[in-house]
Every structure is written in structure tokens, then in C-alpha cells.
Amino acid sequence: MAKFAYKALNKDGKEIFGVMEAETQALAINDVRTLGLYPTMVRPASKSDEKRARKEKGGISEFYIGGLKSKQIMLMTRQLATLIDAGLPLLRSLNVLIHQQKPCKLKDVLREIASDIQSGSTFAEALAKHPKGFDRLYVNMVRAGEVGGMLETVLNRLAVFMERRQALKRKVRGALIYPIAVIVIATGIVSFLLVKVVPVFADVFADFGGTLPAPTRFLMSAGDFMVYRWWLLLVIMTTFVDIIKISSKSAKVNSIRDRVVLKVPLVGDLIIKVSVARFARTLGTLITSGVPILQALKITKETIGNEVIQNAVQKVHDSIKEGDTIAAPLDESKVFPAMVVNMIDVGEETGNLDAMLMKVADIYDAEVEAAVEAMLALLEPAIIIILGGIIGFIVVSLYLPIFSLGDVVSNGG
Structure with a gap:
């Protein structure tokens, strides 16, 4: 060409x-x-x-920092759906969005997508060349929309899907701001006490002589460590992170970790609810958009981060491939709650599986929000108690020797 x-x-x-x-x-x-x-x-x-x-x-006017952001892709998807729904051709709609964008990675990606479509590629094929921004779920839904002649409908569904996922992330992040701020401030206060205050008391106690109580000796050692050997903390933390990264590459370690996490009180229950909500929302959206069920299950499996639940979804895939139902292998997995299995079973029998999956997703999105709020409600007092205990230990350790200073002074006299 x-x-x-x-x-x-x-x-x-x-x-x-x-x-x-x-x-x-x-x-x-x-x-x-x-x-x-x-x-x-x-x-x-x-x-x-x-x-x-x-x-x-790529001149100076196009300089930017950063890559593709999920929020930008979400807004672009909603805008593109609106433009196509208004009757504009796909290529014209893309160019309208390109002209609206400020210099950013998304603008360059949209240019490349528009160029590929001009060269004869389909929209889905052009998107597939940018997997960091558009995952398999996005690409396959767009492909189904192009084949079925309902691209604007599929884009609207994708926008809703991404908006709900983004909203949940915002709520979780917003709820974590307070406990993280408390931990950071308290860590700073404890570090200041150990580095600046404790050494002063250590010099005073050394001048008076005598044997210090065990808690005070421990505190002095901690203060010396923070002043003279603080770099060891960096070494320990770096080593710990490296060990986690290396171990995460092992399939066996990941499998054991995922099984253990699901049995942890509160945390395991939250992970199951998040995974069920993601499974139902993703699978329901894909089926509604016309993606074949087996392909939809493969994509859904990739969106779930826990290997135990991934294995359950894989069994569903194998079951359908052999002509069986979705509900039976989900029930056998003992991971999915009974209510979810029953609702999916009813959806299969009535031929409204996609609608039932979306209802399950709505229910469990609300369950996730409630579970996160409950965990944070327990986390805040727990943080206060732990940090109060640490600071209380420091104060008591500093004051214990003062009670015996009188004896030391009188003996010296």
C-alpha cells in the first residue's frame, strides 16, 4: 500500500x-x-x-509524562459510545476524541488505532495491538459488538462496567486514607522518640549509674539501633521484598498462598466476595455482548487474581465444553456461596443467565462495600490500640528508672 x-x-x-x-x-x-x-x-x-x-x-507540544490510565480509557469509552450513538462514523469519532485530548499516551494510542483502521484493520484488531491499555475483555467485547452491529451498545456496557469497577476502587482507597495517615504519623512520632528523646534519657541514666530495668534497656538498645544501624532496616526490607518477588514466580508458592489467604478470617471472606462480584460482572457483560460462553469463561478466569477461584472457573469451562451446566461445578468447588450457585442455576433454567449474573454482581458489589467498611471499622481502633501500646511502653520505660533515682542518689551520698 x-x-x-x-x-x-x-x-x-x-x-x-x-x-x-x-x-x-x-x-x-x-x-x-x-x-x-x-x-x-x-x-x-x-x-x-x-x-x-x-x-x-512528537514535537515539544506533544511532551507528556506517564502512560495509559484506566480513568482516561473509561472516559474515552463513554465519549466514543456517545459519538457513535449520535451517528458519527467510527473513524470520525476517533479523530474527534484525538483533537479533544491534551498531550498524553492515550492521544498517541488513539492516533495509532485510527491509522490502523484507515489501513483496513477492524477496531478490535487495532485495540489488540495495545494490550497494556485494552485487555482481552475489552477487545473481545468490541469484536462481538462489531460482528453484531451494536458497537455503541457494547461500548456503553463497557463504560458502565469500568465505571463501577473504578467507583469501587475509589471507595476502598478513600476508606484507607485515614488508617494509612494514622500509621505514617505514628511511625514518625515513634521514630522521633527513639532517635531524639531516648538518647537524652540514656545519657542522664548513665550519669547516675545503677542497673536499669529490662524494659528501659530494651528501649535504649532500640534507640541505638535507630541511630547507628538504621541502614539495616533498609537491607531487611529490601531483602524481604526480593524474597516475596522471587517466591511469587513459583506456581506452587502462589497456590499455597491463595489457599491460606482464603482461610484467614475477614480477609478470606472479602476476597471471595470480590472474586464473585468480578466473576459475575465480567461473565454477564461478555455474554450480554455476544461473546461465546467458552471464550467468555477464559477471559473471566484471567480477571480473577486467586488461583483457587481460577481453578473453579476452569472446571466450569471444562463442564460446559462437555455439555454440562455452570452451576454444578461451581457447587462442587465449595468456594462460591450457595446463593450464587442457586441464582446461576435459576438463570440457566430460565434462559436469563446474563441478567441473573448481573444481579449477582450488584448484590456482591454491595456486599464488598459493606465488608470493606466493617474491616475498616475494626482496623481503626486496632491501630489506635497498637500504637497507643507502643507509645505507652516507651513512656513507661523512660519513667521506670526515675522511680529508683532517689535510691541511687541517696546511696551515692
Whole structure:
């Protein structure tokens, strides 16, 4: 396919220069017009034209920091659905979004997607070239929408799916701000006491002589460690992180960890609820959008982070492949709650599996929110008690020797 250089005017009258691929010059002129531009010159591109086009695309005005953000993709999906629903062609809609975007990674990605579509690729094929921004769930739903002729409907469903997922993340992060702030401030206070206050008391006690109580000796040792051997903390923390990273690459370690986590009180229950909500929302959205059930289950399995639950979903996939139901292997897994299994069973019998899955997702999204709030309600007093105990220990350890100073002074006299 030949390359053509073009000059064109945008809606503001500004001249745009670029290079595009097309079979003929007439088709290149038509493609420029589909971008919402008015071509003033179209000719075969030379190497200098391609170099100029790359320079203008990535100049100083296009400088940015950072990659693709999920919030940007969510907003772009909603806007694209609105534009297509209003009757604009896909390529024109993409170019409208490109012109609206400030310099960022998403703008470059949209340019590449628009260029691929101009070259004859489908929207799904163009998205698949950017897996960091558009996962398999996104690409397969778009592919199903293109095949079924309901791309705007699928994009709206994707936007709703991403908005709900983003909303849950925001709630969890917002709820964690207070306990994290308390931990950081308290850690700073304890460090200050150990580095600045404890050494002063240590010098005073040393001048008076005598044997210090065991808690005070321990506190002095901790203070000396923080002053003279603080770097060992960095070594220990770095080593611990490296061990976790290395062990996480082992399938056996991950399997054991995932099984143990599910048995931890409160935490295991929360992970199951999150996984059920994600399983139901993802599978329901994919089935509603026309993605084949086996392919939908494979994609859904990848969105779940726990291997135990992934294995349960894999058994569902194998069961359907052999002509059986979804509910039976879910019940055998003993991971999914009985209510979820029964609701899915009813959905299969009535032919409304997708609608039932979405109801399950709504129920468990609310369950997750309630569970997170309950955990944080327990976490806050627990943090206060633990930190109060640490600071209380420091204060008591510093004051214990003072009670015996009188004896030391009188004996010295």
C-alpha cells in the first residue's frame, strides 16, 4: 500500500501535515476528509515527508509524562459510545476524541488505532495491538459488538462496567486514607522518640549509674539501633521484598498462598466476595455482548487474581465444553456461596443467565462495600490500640528508672 503526504485545514483553519497509507491518491483524499479535514494537497510521500510527519507528531507540544490510565480509557469509552450513538462514523469519532485530548499516551494510542483502521484493520484488531491499555475483555467485547452491529451498545456496557469497577476502587482507597495517615504519623512520632528523646534519657541514666530495668534497656538498645544501624532496616526490607518477588514466580508458592489467604478470617471472606462480584460482572457483560460462553469463561478466569477461584472457573469451562451446566461445578468447588450457585442455576433454567449474573454482581458489589467498611471499622481502633501500646511502653520505660533515682542518689551520698 502506497504512502501519501497531505496538507489539510482543520475546522479552526489551522494547517495540518501528515502521512497516511492508501491504495490510490483518490482514496487518500477521501480518507483525509473522513478525518474531518479539508485537503489542500495530497501527493506521494517521500522519506523527508515521513520524517517531517513524525517530528510534528512528537514535537515539544506533544511532551507528556506517564502512560495509559484506566480513568482516561473509561472516559474515552463513554465519549466514543456517545459519538457513535449520535451517528458519527467510527473513524470520525476517533479523530474527534484525538483533537479533544491534551498531550498524553492515550492521544498517541488513539492516533495509532485510527491509522490502523484507515489501513483496513477492524477496531478490535487495532485495540489488540495495545494490550497494556485494552485487555482481552475489552477487545473481545468490541469484536462481538462489531460482528453484531451494536458497537455503541457494547461500548456503553463497557463504560458502565469500568465505571463501577473504578467507583469501587475509589471507595476502598478513600476508606484507607485515614488508617494509612494514622500509621505514617505514628511511625514518625515513634521514630522521633527513639532517635531524639531516648538518647537524652540514656545519657542522664548513665550519669547516675545503677542497673536499669529490662524494659528501659530494651528501649535504649532500640534507640541505638535507630541511630547507628538504621541502614539495616533498609537491607531487611529490601531483602524481604526480593524474597516475596522471587517466591511469587513459583506456581506452587502462589497456590499455597491463595489457599491460606482464603482461610484467614475477614480477609478470606472479602476476597471471595470480590472474586464473585468480578466473576459475575465480567461473565454477564461478555455474554450480554455476544461473546461465546467458552471464550467468555477464559477471559473471566484471567480477571480473577486467586488461583483457587481460577481453578473453579476452569472446571466450569471444562463442564460446559462437555455439555454440562455452570452451576454444578461451581457447587462442587465449595468456594462460591450457595446463593450464587442457586441464582446461576435459576438463570440457566430460565434462559436469563446474563441478567441473573448481573444481579449477582450488584448484590456482591454491595456486599464488598459493606465488608470493606466493617474491616475498616475494626482496623481503626486496632491501630489506635497498637500504637497507643507502643507509645505507652516507651513512656513507661523512660519513667521506670526515675522511680529508683532517689535510691541511687541517696546511696551515692
